[in-house]
């Protein structure tokens with residue numbers, strides 16, 4: 167399962183962060199997921215809660231922000247975003263477009279419990 171391995175790597179990264187900062191109690195983890203990563207947010211959140219159940223991260227909320235796909239047209243220079251895979255530039259209609267955003271899966275911030 168795609169989401170399970172992603173959830174596991176998020177947990178691994180966050181645990182390292184916690185250890186290096188001496189933090190014990192977390193409130194939430196905020197991540198950004200590009201549409202290209204083909205992640206189902208609900209499934210990812212579910213996997214995350216399953217993995218963390220018996221750890222010190224139990225009950226931590228995983229907030230997922232979806233990032234739209236971003237493109238740049240190499241013919242006219244038009245930059246545009248799309249929720250779907252784009253094939254042509256909306257301005258000049260050429261197919262020479264490059265994906266510039268939407269592949270990423272990043273941990274944006276970690277919220278520590280008071």
Ligand SMILES: [Zn+2]
Pocket residue numbers: 239240241242243244255256257258259260
């Ligand atoms: Zn164009």
